[in-house]
Amino acid sequence: MKKQYLLTPGPTPIPPEVALKEALPILHHRTSEFAAVYKDVAEGLKYVFQTKNEVYMVAGSGTAAMEMAVVNALSPQDEIIVASCGNFGDRWAKIAQSYGVKVISASVAWGNAVKPAEIEKALKENPNVKAVYTTFTETSTGVVNDIKAIGEIVVKTNAVLVVDAVSGLGGQEFRTDDWKVDIAVSGSQKGLMLAPGLSFITLSDKAWKAVENSKIPKFYFDIKKYKKSYATSETPFTPPVTLIVALQESIKLIKERGLENLWNDYKLLAKAARAGMKALGLELFGETPCEVVTSAKVPEEIGGKIVKTLREKYGVSIAGGQGDLKGKIIRFAHMGYIGKADLLVGFACLEMVLTELGVKIEKGKGVAAAEEALLNG
Ligand SMILES: Cc1ncc(COP(=O)(O)O)c(C=O)c1O
Structure with a gap:
């Protein structure tokens, strides 16, 4: 022993209150009991993300939400800027390239922070860029990027700002709306103190316009399906009920503190x-x-x-x-x-x-x- x-x-440890919720009998996901939990969690996630927009829950690890942020905002042959400073920033480029998206790099060596001025320069040199993808806290190196400064730059352009907040959300000041982040993604197994397996994505109005133009084929990750189900406090497919029930508890703990x-x-x-x-x-x-x-x-x-x-x-x-x-x-x-x-x-x-x-x-x-x-x- x-x-x-x-x-x-x-993953990070799970508070006992949350672990107990993970042990409860499974609710069916098309019931009023589950809808009540979903509604409460959906509101709580807005607080955690500091956004007035809807936050969608997707079965899958953080990378699932990252992939959603690519397949729903872009079309093959689109140009994007990836500002990476580590392993997870590099993942944006890998996902995008696997869908035929052209990646312009504004990346820095691992251990450095991405340079907002480099992003600004790349946006000026490439006016057709559809989106800037970057990372909030780059877990592979322990570096934080200045998302607020990047937001001020990207907001002046037609591009959307997409931020991986998988490890930073709940742990370090992050303000989706105030910092002008158009798409933010996160996962369950870090600051949210849950078992792995649930991911989150939220989109601004500007990002929804990009969704309307997106031509990358998708089915499970089609964000429009999640938006439609959100209206009835549901998910389009069977959700990890256990994790969502437990998330209600961890959001309660976050709110209490x-x-x-x-x-x-x-x-x-x-x-x-x-x-x-x-x-x-x-x-x-x-x-x-x-x-x-x-x-x-x-x-x-x-x-x-x-x-x-x-x-x-x-x-x-x-x-x-x-x-x-x-x-x-x-x-x-x-x-x-x-x-x-x-x-x-x-x-x-x-x-x-x-x-x-x-x-x-x-x-x-x-x-x-x-x-x-x-x-x-
Ligand atoms: C910053 C960051 N982005 C993305 C991921 C990928 O998340 P997952 O392993 O849950 O798919 C992680 C996980 O370690 C991460 O720390």
């Missing part, structure tokens, strides 16, 4: 995590660190070993690097149902593992620095 601590940037308080909670955890890493002599990775995951460089040959040993010996799951960053960074999440005590447990075990792997650190220093940050706000 080993107690597990899930400190990965998705208040989004702005939550954002501040994670900001403090991020501050503590950064202090802990620095105190252990680990250099932080990323130009503009986000508040839902902290990335730090580690001696290259032991990156994988740190993650493996932490999990196998202590039951603590953190993430390593992806792609070219494999083995070179570790990523420590502080989103969803991850709190101060989890962070301290994570740092204590990280110190033991680093010591066991021969990294010269002063045991207790990381924990002490994190404690200090937590105590002093």
